[in-house]
Amino acid sequence: MSQPISSEMRSCIQDCQRCHSVCLETVMHCLKVGGENAKPGHIQLLLDCAEICQTSANFMLRMSDLHGLTCGVCAEVCERCAEDCERFVDDIMMQACAQACRHCAASCREMAGQAHH
Amino acid sequence: MSQPISSEMRSCIQDCQRCHSVCLETVMHCLKVGGENAKPGHIQLLLDCAEICQTSANFMLRMSDLHGLTCGVCAEVCERCAEDCERFVDDIMMQACAQACRHCAASCREMAGQAHH
Amino acid sequence: MSQPISSEMRSCIQDCQRCHSVCLETVMHCLKVGGENAKPGHIQLLLDCAEICQTSANFMLRMSDLHGLTCGVCAEVCERCAEDCERFVDDIMMQACAQACRHCAASCREMAGQAHH
Amino acid sequence: MSQPISSEMRSCIQDCQRCHSVCLETVMHCLKVGGENAKPGHIQLLLDCAEICQTSANFMLRMSDLHGLTCGVCAEVCERCAEDCERFVDDIMMQACAQACRHCAASCREMAGQAHH
Numbered sequence: 140m141s142q143p144i145s146s147e148m149r150s151c152i153q154d155c156q157r158c159h160s161v162c163l164e165t166v167m168h169c170l171k172v173g174g175e176n177a178k179p180g181h182i183q184l185l186l187d188c189a190e191i192c193q194t195s196a197n198f199m200l201r202m203s204d205l206h207g208l209t210c211g212v213c214a215e216v217c218e219r220c221a222e223d224c225e226r227f228v229d230d231i232m233m234q235a236c237a238q239a240c241r242h243c244a245a246s247c248r249e250m251a252g253q254a255h256h
Numbered sequence: 257m258s259q260p261i262s263s264e265m266r267s268c269i270q271d272c273q274r275c276h277s278v279c280l281e282t283v284m285h286c287l288k289v290g291g292e293n294a295k296p297g298h299i300q301l302l303l304d305c306a307e308i309c310q311t312s313a314n315f316m317l318r319m320s321d322l323h324g325l326t327c328g329v330c331a332e333v334c335e336r337c338a339e340d341c342e343r344f345v346d347d348i349m350m351q352a353c354a355q356a357c358r359h360c361a362a363s364c365r366e367m368a369g370q371a372h373h
Numbered sequence: 374m375s376q377p378i379s380s381e382m383r384s385c386i387q388d389c390q391r392c393h394s395v396c397l398e399t400v401m402h403c404l405k406v407g408g409e410n411a412k413p414g415h416i417q418l419l420l421d422c423a424e425i426c427q428t429s430a431n432f433m434l435r436m437s438d439l440h441g442l443t444c445g446v447c448a449e450v451c452e453r454c455a456e457d458c459e460r461f462v463d464d465i466m467m468q469a470c471a472q473a474c475r476h477c478a479a480s481c482r483e484m485a486g487q488a489h490h
Numbered sequence: 491m492s493q494p495i496s497s498e499m500r501s502c503i504q505d506c507q508r509c510h511s512v513c514l515e516t517v518m519h520c521l522k523v524g525g526e527n528a529k530p531g532h533i534q535l536l537l538d539c540a541e542i543c544q545t546s547a548n549f550m551l552r553m554s555d556l557h558g559l560t561c562g563v564c565a566e567v568c569e570r571c572a573e574d575c576e577r578f579v580d581d582i583m584m585q586a587c588a589q590a591c592r593h594c595a596a597s598c599r600e601m602a603g604q605a606h607h
Binding site: 180183184186187190191194197198201202203204205208209211212215216219 | 531534535537538541542545548549552553554555556559560562563566567570
Binding site: 297300301303304307308311314315318319320321322325326328329332333336 | 414417418420421424425428431432435436437438439442443445446449450453
């Protein structure tokens with residue numbers, strides 16, 4: 140509680156918020172494209188990723204001591220979402236989403252690691 | 257549903273996300289400062305503002321036809337929150353929060369107005 | 374801020390939470406069924422309804438003076454969602470969702486009306 | 491994705507939603523009482539607990555394969571929150587909050603355990 144938000148944490152908050160935004164926007168893109176893009180498991184993963192990114196960012200904005208826990212789960216969900224998006228090799232929006240997820244996963248992984256020390 | 261996110265909407269999404277972040281961070285600041293800053297009504301307003309900004313941003317990220325409704329409410333809540341923060345004239349963080357709220361209110365007010373036409 | 378949560382408000386909170394749950398569960402049902410059920414506009418409306426119900430319930434749980442605003446928007450979104458779900462006359466889950474939306478809309482409409490007095 | 495929501499999962503969803511509601515309501519109670527109740531770390535924990543319970547419930551409502559991860563974190567946050575609330579031995583509302591947190595923690599712990607098998 141006692142420390143202000145560090146620059147690393149601010150950067151992780153932004154990565155989470157960016158990933159959240161891209162995932163939510165991608166949900167609508169996928170539903171419009173239809174077919175493989177609109178499969179329940181894929182939409183589910185995008186919604187899961189969007190929500191845990193939001194929650195993870197909010198824990199950090201509250202400077203919670205427990206942000207390491209939410210960042211850890213966020214990293215895992217982001218990685219799963221990235222893998223799932225990378226399958227769509229010809230879809231620029233899916234590739235952009237995968238990239239935002241990979242970036243956020245790395246950022247949250249590091250934040251979670253620091254929190255445990 | 258049919259149109260992509262316009263640059264005006266993107267700008268409004270960012271204003272909502274920024275206001276959400278500042279309000280949530282300000283909650284913790286106010287609790288630490290205590291006294292008038294930590295009064296229930298003030299913390300409540302900051303939490304209300306943070307949440308409606310998040311919801312309003314998410315409606316726009318989903319390109320919802322109903323974003324005018326959430327933007328309209330968001331504008332009102334932001335204005336109330338701004339007024340409440342402006343009372344703390346010597347607290348830089350409260351002034352910054354008030355500014356983010358005013359900016360978001362104006363942005364959402366315009367977005368809501370366009371949605372009704 | 375000064376009053377405890379009234380029994381009418383508790384009932385409205387429950388209606389919002391129930392509607393939120395049913396809408397979110399219905400999203401996954403619709404994606405599995407596919408076709409007309411999985412159209413972007415329909416999924417969007419279910420996600421919008423789920424989120425505004427959650428936000429509306431949270432405003433009331435915080436005993437916010439501004440809950441009339443969120444209840445008012447919630448009522449409108451619920452009505453739109455109910456209409457959209459009622460089109461699927463042979464789908465029991467859609468009918469149950471429509472019913473939860475209608476119930477929540479009426480409850481929120483009344484709560485919003487009381488808040489203005 | 492393929493299975494409907496089991497009765498155990500429905501029960502866990504309800505425990506999360508109940509804990510979320512109690513924590514959010516308790517935030518306002520604590521701010522009114524002031525003093526030790528309104529300390530930043532305590533309010534922070536209540537807000538953290540309310541939010542992760544909401545996220546955990548939403549993962550289950552979407553029947554996400556990854557609900558074990560969010561349930562696992564939810565269990566930990568609930569336990570921390572329960573411990574913190576139990577300190578206020580003479581405050582009935584804090585005791586009720588602690589109980590809801592303990593109950594939700596046990597329910598989420600079991601759900602997380604099952605998800606790993």
